[in-house]
Amino acid sequence: MKIGFIGVGAMAQAIIQGLLNAKFVPANDILVHSAHKAHYENYAAAYGLTAQETNIALTQNSDVVVLAVVPKVAANVLREIGDALNPTKTLISIVSGISLNRLAELTDYNLPILRSLPNINSEYGQGMTAVAANENLVDQRKQAALAVFKATGEVSELPEDQFAVFSAISGSAVAYVDFFIDCLSRAGVKYGFGKETATKIAAQTALGSAQSLLASKKTPAEMIDKVCSPGGDTIAGILAMEQAGMLNSVVKGIDATIEKSTGNSSK
Ligand SMILES: NC(=O)C1=CN([C@@H]2O[C@H](COP(=O)(O)OP(=O)(O)OC[C@H]3O[C@@H](n4cnc5c(N)ncnc54)[C@H](OP(=O)(O)O)[C@@H]3O)[C@@H](O)[C@H]2O)C=CC1
Numbered sequence: 001m002k003i004g005f006i007g008v009g010a011m012a013q014a015i016i017q018g019l020l021n022a023k024f025v026p027a028n029d030i031l032v033h034s035a036h037k038a039h040y041e042n043y044a045a046a047y048g049l050t051a052q053e054t055n056i057a058l059t060q061n062s063d064v065v066v067l068a069v070v071p072k073v074a075a076n077v078l079r080e081i082g083d084a085l086n087p088t089k090t091l092i093s094i095v096s097g098i099s100l101n102r103l104a105e106l107t108d109y110n111l112p113i114l115r116s117l118p119n120i121n122s123e124y125g126q127g128m129t130a131v132a133a134n135e136n137l138v139d140q141r142k143q144a145a146l147a148v149f150k151a152t153g154e155v156s157e158l159p160e161d162q163f164a165v166f167s168a169i170s171g172s173a174v175a176y177v178d179f180f181i182d183c184l185s186r187a188g189v190k191y192g193f194g195k196e197t198a199t200k201i202a203a204q205t206a207l208g209s210a211q212s213l214l215a216s217k218k219t220p221a222e223m224i225d226k227v228c229s230p231g232g233d234t235i236a237g238i239l240a241m242e243q244a245g246m247l248n249s250v251v252k253g254i255d256a257t258i259e260k261s262t263g264n265s266s267k
């Protein structure tokens with residue numbers, strides 16, 4: 001199976017590296033093209049991928065075409081490759097905010113299309129990807145498209161009307177979780193730890209907490225209660241964080257993320 005990536009930015013590279021790590025396909029079966037020749041050619045050369053001169057050539061030579069450009073250029077790229085797509089090829093979009101119907105409208109209503117929203121942790125096989133398939137993507141072809149993301153982490157099939165929220169609490173939330181880790185690390189620095197040491201401690205604590213939460217099948221609140229010894233230090237910290245508006249700050253951040261991706265305000 002030849003997989004072509006239109007765009008080799010941050011998210012495409014994370015998926016490609018995840019696929020290479022998983023040995024999903026031979027490196028030269030991954031085709032790439034992007035806006036800047038030096039960028040996609042150097043990237044292809046570094047990892048043994050196959051560079052393509054144009055988006056159209058990439059589409060013609062791929063079984064699966066992954067649209068990995070930013071939303072504002074996606075429509076033009078889809079119009080450009082429309083004639084090179086046909087129902088024997090699967091179109092996968094990772095573009096935030098573009099519906100299955102809009103993808104078909106810009107190309108061809110007969111195409112098998114998978115709308116996806118991955119996250120950057122795909123690079124290390126720790127991704128979390130939402131997918132929605134159109135009615136033309138079924139059976140083996142659908143399984144092959146899902147396999148691209150299963151090779152790089154967890155996959156959840158979701159109705160399209162949940163994609164914006166998913167994107168906020170997963171795609172974008174990688175940055176928010178890292179932001180929290182950085183906050184812990186800076187607090188460590190305030191009290192004299194070196195930044196590198198503090199970050200390692202905070203990151204391992206976040207990793208261990210997430211793994212323990214999933215393994216325990218308990219709720220986050222139950223895990224919090226186990227850490228808060230009666231009359232102890234942690235409950236004092238939780239109360240101070242809440243007094244500073246922790247929960248509201250996070251929800252406001254998610255509101256802003258959803259508003260940006262949909263143009264709709266929840267208020
Ligand atoms: N970053 C993330 O964590 C996530 C991103 N996404 C989605 O992924 C998409 C890409 O985001 P991201 O990787 O962050 O963005 P980047 O800006 O890092 O990458 C965009 C890529 O598009 C390429 N490009 C621009 N114009 C064209 C064109 N006309 N033809 C071919 N390639 C073109 C650029 O080329 P060049 O490199 O040569 O300049 C670049 O490689 C977005 O739609 C975003 O919504 C979804 C989930 C998570």
Ligand SMILES: O=C(O)[C@@H]1CCC=N1
Nearest residue numbers: 096167168171172173
């Ligand atoms: O910031 C963005 O627009 C993309 C979508 C989800 C994560 N990154």
